[in-house]
Amino acid sequence: MEIYGADISGIEGQLIRFKAVREENKHGATLLGLAQKVVREGYVRAVKAIESLGGEWDVVNNQGYTIDLHPAETPKSSSGLDLPIAIMLLQACILQDDERLRILISKLKDKLDKILHKPTEDKRKEQILNEIEKLVKQRENILKYKQRIKENKGKYLLIGTLDIIDGMVESPERGIFGMISATKNNFNVIVPEDAEIQASVISKSKKNCNFYKVNNLQEVWNILLNISPPRKVKYSEAKAVKKKINRYVPNLKSIEGVSKAKYAMTIALAGGHNILLVGPPGQGKTMLSMAAVELLPKMGTKEVFELNKIFSAKGELKGNEVVVSRPFQEANNNITEAALFGGGRPLVPGLISLAHRGILYFDEINQCKGHIIENLRIPLNDKIYKISRVQETIEYPCNFILAAAMNPCHCGWYNHYSCPECKSIFFGQDNRCETHPTTKLLSKCTCTFRTIEQYKNKMSKPLLDRIDLKVFVSSFDINKLYTFDYATTTVRRKIQKARETQQQRYKSRSSIICNGDVPDKSQMEGVDESIIKYLTEISRKLNIDTKRTEVKSLLVARTIADIELSNRIKKEHLDKAIDLMGIKNHYFCDL
Ligand SMILES: [Zn+2]
Ligand SMILES: [Zn+2]
Ligand SMILES: [Zn+2]
CATH class of the missing domain: 3.40.50.300 (P-loop containing nucleotide triphosphate hydrolases)
Incomplete structure (x- = not known):
C-alpha cells in the first residue's frame, strides 16, 4: 500500500508521498518535508480523529512517529493532508504493534507462571488471564490488518480535513480541484463526499483511476483494509452546483x-x-x-x-x-x-x-x-x-x-449635444433635431x-x-x-x-x-x-x-x-x- 496526499503550488496539485516509522520511547510526531504549521496541526487533528475509531487505537496516541512528506524541499500547507497523516499513523502503529503486543503478552505470561501455584493470588491470576486474552485478541486483529495492508498493493491519493470529534472528512478550504487532478495512472483517489462532483468531473479524463467518496476516517480505513466495499463517485445533475460567475447576462x-x-x-x-x-x-x-x-x-x-x-x-x-x-x-x-x-x-x-x-x-x-x-x-x-x-x-x-x-x-457627456427646445440628446456635432431643424444644438458637455x-x-x-x-x-x-x-x-x-x-x-x-x-x-x-x-x-x-x-x-x-x-x-x-x-x-x- 502506497499512501499519497496532495497540496497545491499555484493552482496545480502536487503529489506528496507519505512514509512513517514509529519511534520507541518517544511521544508525538516529527514531520519532515517542510510541513508548515497547518500540517503540524494536522497531526493533532489526526490523533484526535483516530480516537473516534474506538478503543483499540488508543495506542496511537501514546507513541512517537516520524512522518516523511516527499518531495522534501517544497513547503506543504494544506489541511487536506490530515487524512493521509491519520492513515500513516494507523499503518505505522499496526506494522509495529504486533511486536509490542507479543512482548507484552509474554511478560504477562511470565508473571502468571510465578504466581501460578500460590492459591492466595487467585484474584490476581484471573485479572492477568483476562488481560492476556484481551491482548491476544488485539494481536489477532493487528495480524489480520497487517496481512491486509501487505496484500493491498494499491496506490492511494487521500485528501481530506479531519474533524477531531467524530473523524468526519471534509474538503480543505482551497485547492481540492488541483489536488484531485494531480492523480497519476492507476491510483485510487479518495475524496470527501462534498467534493464528489469535482472528482467526478476530473474522473472523466482519468479513465484508469478509481475515485471514491468517503464520509469519515472509519470509511477510509475500511476501504484500505478491504473490510467494506468503497463507494464510487458519480456525477449527478441534481447534486452539481454550477458556480454563478455572471450576475446577469443581457441580450x-x-x-x-x-x-x-x-x-x-x-x-x-x-x-x-x-x-x-x-x-x-x-x-x-x-x-x-x-x-x-x-x-x-x-x-x-x-x-x-x-x-x-x-x-x-x-x-x-x-x-x-x-x-x-x-x-x-x-x-x-x-x-x-x-x-x-x-x-x-x-x-x-x-x-x-x-x-x-x-x-x-x-x-x-x-x-x-x-x-x-x-x-x-x-x-x-x-x-x-x-x-x-x-x-x-x-x-x-x-x-x-x-x-x-x-x-x-x-x-x-463629451461629444453629446442637446436640442434647447425639446432637450433631445444627440451623439456628434453633425446632427439636427428633426422637430426643430433650425435650432442650433448645444453641447451637453460642461x-x-x-x-x-x-x-x-x-x-x-x-x-x-x-x-x-x-x-x-x-x-x-x-x-x-x-x-x-x-x-x-x-x-x-x-x-x-x-x-x-x-x-x-x-x-x-x-x-x-x-x-x-x-x-x-x-x-x-x-x-x-x-x-x-x-x-x-x-x-x-x-x-x-x-x-x-x-x-x-x-x-x-x-x-x-x-x-x-x-x-x-x-x-x-x-x-x-x-x-x-x-x-x-x-x-x-x-x-
Ligand atoms: Zn487628435
Ligand atoms: Zn428638438
Ligand atoms: Zn464633459
Missing part, C-alpha cells in the same frame, strides 16, 4: 444604439483583442461587456479544468460547486494590487485569474492608481502572472479579454478643453498600447455604418467560426490562439502586397508613427476578415480596423 440585441461598439465588441471577442469603451455613465458599457461573455465559444475540457483549478485555489468552490461557464469579472478603481493580481497569505490568485478565459471589465480605468494600471500590462502581455516567494515562484494563468471602460470627461485633456491624461499610455480597439459607447449613437444581425445566437456562431479559422491558422504555434496573440508581422498570413501599400498610404496620411500600430491594424483587419469569412484582408477590412482602433478619431488619437 446584445436589447442594448439600444451603440451599433459600432457592438461590432467592435464582436471583433474583440472573435480575435482576442482588448477593448476600450468610452462613454457617459449608464450608457451601456457594463451591459455590453456583460453580454459579451455569453458570445464566446463554449469552453473545452482543458479550459474548464484550468478555470476550476483557479477558483478552487482561491477557495471559491464550496461543496460540489463547479465552474462550467466563462467568467465575467468586474474590477473598479478601488481594487488593491493583491486582489487584482493575486497574492496575500495564503497565496491566492487574483481577479485577473478569476477572469481567465473570460472577460475582465475594468470600470473607470483611468481613475485607477498609476502603478496598478502600469502593472496590468504584464499579464495582458504574458497571459500569466508570476509571484515570487522565498521558497517558490507561483504562476497564475490569466488569459482574459480586457474590456476597459472610462467616462470621456469629468461630466461624462468641461473645458483643458479639463478634458487632464482627464484623458490619467490614462496609462503603456496600457493603451495593449488595447487594440477603442470606441465610444452611447445609446444616442445612431451610426448606421455598422449594421449587423445582433441576435445572440448569430453573433456567437460568427465568433465561433472566426475562432476556428484562427485555430486552424495558428495550429503550429503553441502560444498563439487568436489574432490578438500574434506578436509581429512576420507571423501574419493572407496579407497582399496591395494591402501593405494601402496601409503605408494611410500611415502617411494619418501620421501613424509606429510599426506596432501598423501591425495591430493588420491584425484587427485580419479578425474583421475572419468574421466576414474572407481569406484575404481587403481594403474595406483595413478601413474598418482603422476606425475601430480610433486612429482617425480626434479623441482617441491623442488619448
